[in-house]
Amino acid sequence: MLVRSYGDIFLRYPSIVKGNNALPPEDRLLRFLVDNNADTEEPVPCANCDQESNKKEAGLMFFCNTCSQPLCGDCKELTHKARMFSHHEIVTLAKRTKAKHRKCSLHEEPYILFSTENKSMLCIKCFRDMQVESRTHCIDIETAYMQGCEMLDQAVLVVKELQTSAREAIVLLRSMIGEVCLNVEEEENAICSLFNSLQEKLAERKKILLKAAQSQHEEKEKALKEQLSHLTALLPTLQVHLVTCSAFLSSANRFEFLDMGYQLMERLKRIVKLPHRLRPVQSSKINTDYRSEFARCLEPMLLLGPRCPPSVAGSLSVAAR
Numbered sequence: 001m002l003v004r005s006y007g008d009i010f011l012r013y014p015s016i017v018k019g020n021n022a023l024p025p026e027d028r029l030l031r032f033l034v035d036n037n038a039d040t041e042e043p044v045p046c047a048n049c050d051q052e053s054n055k056k057e058a059g060l061m062f063f064c065n066t067c068s069q070p071l072c073g074d075c076k077e078l079t080h081k082a083r084m085f086s087h088h089e090i091v092t093l094a095k096r097t098k099a100k101h102r103k104c105s106l107h108e109e110p111y112i113l114f115s116t117e118n119k120s121m122l123c124i125k126c127f128r129d130m131q132v133e134s135r136t137h138c139i140d141i142e143t144a145y146m147q148g149c150e151m152l153d154q155a156v157l158v159v160k161e162l163q164t165s166a167r168e169a170i171v172l173l174r175s176m177i178g179e180v181c182l183n184v185e186e187e188e189n190a191i192c193s194l195f196n197s198l199q200e201k202l203a204e205r206k207k208i209l210l211k212a213a214q215s216q217h218e219e220k221e222k223a224l225k226e227q228l229s230h231l232t233a234l235l236p237t238l239q240v241h242l243v244t245c246s247a248f249l250s251s252a253n254r255f256e257f258l259d260m261g262y263q264l265m266e267r268l269k270r271i272v273k274l275p276h277r278l279r280p281v282q283s284s285k286i287n288t289d290y291r292s293e294f295a296r297c298l299e300p301m302l303l304l305g306p307r308c309p310p311s312v313a314g315s316l317s318v319a320a321r
Contacts, residue, residue, distance in 0.1 A: 044093060048075035061093035065102070114144030197301060205297045212288045220282040227277050234276060241268060 043052040044061060047069035062076045063069070066088040071079065080088055103110055109123035115130075117137035122130070127138060139147075248257075248264055 044070050046070055046072040046075055048072075048079055051075075062090050063093050065089040065091060111141060113138045114141055116144070116147075194301065198298060201297050201301065202294065205293055209288045209290050209293055213286050216286050216288070220284065220286075223282045224280060224284075227281055230277065237271070241271060 045052045046061070047067075048071060051072045060073050062071045062073065064071060064080065070093060071090070076090060079085070080090060104121075104123035104126060107123050107125040109125055111121040111123055113122040113127055114120070115122055115134070115138050117134055121141070121144075122138060127135065130138075245264060245268070248261070252260070
């Protein structure tokens with residue numbers, strides 16, 4: 001069974017796949033975990049007493065990495081009690097070291113050092129083939145193991161903190177989703193309520209403005225009709241005086257003209273000097289300033305001011321760009 005990299009799925013980084021039928025590179029970590037799990041499921045006999053152990057009893061079994069033999073708990077005490085076995089490396093069965101992890105695949109020599117520069121284990125021949133400046137970055141296996149465990153513990157703590165933060169964020173987001181459902185209902189009700197109130201206010205102000213427009217219309221119409229009536233009545237009077245002047249000039253001689261002509265001219269002067277309103281006393285324009293009136297009646301409800309926040313529609317249109 002091939003174990004492929006999980007980095008593409010969880011970490012979402014691309015894998016370079018060559019060829020039409022090629023697969024992503026094998027994940028060595030997952031391969032180790034799968035193989036180790038398969039090994040622990042199989043019964044392992046003790047090398048001394050042949051007692052078998054399965055996965056549930058793996059904690060009672062041990063493994064001597066020096067002898068490369070599994071041992072039960074009793075045989076571990078009996079066979080390795082002597083002083084000559086004091087330097088043997090005995091671990092639990094689950095942590096036994098396989099041969100491929102103990103020896104260099106290039107030189108078939110046991111690993112004795114670890115390069116902190118290359119993050120790789122070294123045998124004696126690998127160490128000799130290294131450059132002199134790189135040898136300063138080499139430490140023994142046990143020290144490297146302890147340092148690696150500390151670094152892994154720190155990395156695990158960071159991941160746990162991230163896990164805790166992610167869980168808190170999930171709880172927060174779920175809570176916010178519920179709040180969004182409640183808030184949208186409240187917002188919709190507030191919008192409808194405000195809209196109905198605005199309609200009522202606008203309808204009231206509309207009636208007032210229409211009444212004001214009608215009042216201006218009646219006032220202007222009355223004034224213009226009065227002026228029109230006055231001027232209409234003035235025309236016949238002027239026409240009479242003009243006809244009188246024409247008849248007087250055509251029928252009066254010099255003596256009659258000098259006797260009565262100045263009297264006629266005085267009449268004409270008095271008529272001209274009378275206050276005649278020849279220009280309209282009112283404009284025909286009806287102005288209720290309805291825009292300002294509508295804005296003034298809405299201002300208390302919309303809290304209009306010099307610094308209003310941008311509208312939702314405007315924000316959405318900007319975001320859409």
